[in-house]
Structure formats: C-alpha cells, structure tokens
Amino acid sequence: AQTVTQSQPEMSVQEAETVTLSCTYDTSENNYYLFWYKQPPSRQMILVIRQEAYKQQNATENRFSVNFQKAAKSFSLKISDSQLGDTAMYFCAFMKPGGSEKLVFGKGMKLTVNP
Amino acid sequence: NAGVTQTPKFRILKIGQSMTLQCTQDMNHNYMYWYRQDPGMGLKLIYYSVGAGITDKGEVPNGYNVSRSTTEDFPLRLELAAPSQTSVYFCASRSPVISYNSPLHFGNGTRLTVT
Numbered sequence: 001a002q003t004v005t006q007s008q009p010e011m012s013v014q015e016a017e018t019v020t021l022s023c024t025y026d027t028s029e030n031n032y033y034l035f036w037y038k039q040p041p042s043r044q045m046i047l048v049i050r051q052e053a054y055k056q057q058n059a060t061e062n063r064f065s066v067n068f069q070k071a072a073k074s075f076s077l078k079i080s081d082s083q084l085g086d087t088a089m090y091f092c093a094f095m096k097p098g099g100s101e102k103l104v105f106g107k108g109m110k111l112t113v114n115p
Numbered sequence: 116n117a118g119v120t121q122t123p124k125f126r127i128l129k130i131g132q133s134m135t136l137q138c139t140q141d142m143n144h145n146y147m148y149w150y151r152q153d154p155g156m157g158l159k160l161i162y163y164s165v166g167a168g169i170t171d172k173g174e175v176p177n178g179y180n181v182s183r184s185t186t187e188d189f190p191l192r193l194e195l196a197a198p199s200q201t202s203v204y205f206c207a208s209r210s211p212v213i214s215y216n217s218p219l220h221f222g223n224g225t226r227l228t229v230t
Binding site: 035050101 | 146148150155156157158159160165171173203205207209211218221223224
C-alpha cells in the first residue's frame with residue numbers, strides 16, 4: 001500500500017518570502033501521480049499543482065513549483081512571494097492510475113503567512 | 116454548474132442515532148468518493164464507487180454504508196453513530212475519461228459531531 005508522509009505539522013513565513021513544504025511517499029509503482037491540495041479555513045479543497053511521475057520536468061503553476069525527486073520519493077512544494085491568502089492547510093497526495101484511482105493523502109501541514 | 120453538493124453542512128447526532136450524508140454531482144462523473152478528515156490525520160477514504168451500482172470499501176469503512184443507484188448521487192449512511200465518527204466528511208468526484216490529468220472535485224464538507 002502507498003503511504004504519504006508530511007513530517008512538518010506546521011510552518012510560518014513572512015509575506016513575500018519563499019517557503020518549501022516537504023512530502024515523501026512510499027510506493028513500488030513506477031507510474032503514478034502526485035498532487036498538492038490547499039485547504040483554507042473555508043474547508044474547500046483546492047488543487048494547487050500536480051506532477052506525473054513519468055515527467056522529469058518539475059511542474060510549475062505561477063508562484064507554486066515542485067521539486068520532484070523520483071529516486072528519493074520526495075515531492076516538495078515551493079511557494080514563492082508568499083501571500084496572506086496562502087495561509088491554509090496543505091496536503092500532499094498520491095494516486096496510482098487504473099482501478100479506483102483513489103487519492104492517498106498525507107496528514108497535512110498548516111502554513112501561516114504573516115504580514 | 117453546481118459541481119459536487121453535500122448536505123447538510125453541519126449536524127449534531129446523539130450516540131446510536133442514524134443519518135445519511137447526501138452527495139450529488141452534476142458533472143456526469145463516474146468516480147465518486149467519501150473521505151473523512153480528522154484533525155491532524157489528513158483525509159482517509161471511507162468508500163468509493165466507479166459507477167452506478169458499483170461500490171467498494173476504502174481504508175476506514177466500518178460503521179458506514181453507501182449506495183450508488185444513479186451516476187449523480189452517492190449517499191453515505193451512518194447506522195449507529197459513535198463518538199469516533201465525529202469528523203468532517205468530504206464527498207468527491209472525478210471523470211475517468213482523462214483520469215490521470217483530471218483533478219478530484221470536492222464538495223464543501225459536512226461537519227458531524229456525535230455526542
């Protein structure tokens with residue numbers, strides 16, 4: 001079974017600074033997908049970024065980018081120019097394609113952006 | 116386009132009571148999921164369905180039942196509520212057509228308290 005580990009329960013950063021959220025996972029699969037989801041206080045789950053394991057290039061979405069290290073099974077999220085609206089819980093998730101394609105989530109990390 | 120709609124938003128149950136959490140989606144998605152989110156524990160899969168008439172257990176199915184009589188609806192039933200079922204419940208759906216690149220669409224969650 002796949003597992004996803006987010007070892008940092010909580011982080012804070014000053015507005016406009018850069019912060020990196022870490023995530024490691026365990027799988028024997030070669031083909032899979034990784035995601036970062038954001039959950040603000042509104043409780044809504046919002047997809048931030050996704051990475052296909054077969055792609056060597058790291059995914060980027062505006063201020064959000066990932067550092068995907070397949071051999072190390074590491075998938076960190078970098079947020080540049082942090083904004084107050086980035087304050088939220090962040091969840092790393094893993095999906096194996098085929099079958100149910102269910103997402104396996106990490107425990108989450110609370111990020112606070114301070115003014 | 117409403118997306119995934121969950122009702123109710125909040126509910127307080129007494130131990131031993133029963134209730135059904137409703138989930139409906141208007142995107143014609145085949146895949147639907149129920150997750151529960153406990154503080155500091157991330158999201159755990161309760162049940163999922165890959166199409167009408169097909170359901171299967173996830174990681175934490177005990178104490179719950181589901182049905183999928185239509186593509187749109189995927190209700191979650193709690194028969195004998197217990198304090199351990201106090202949690203936030205999320206319903207989600209996705210299309211398998213471009214499944215590897217299709218994000219999971221979440222409802223806004225139901226906060227359930229069992230006392």
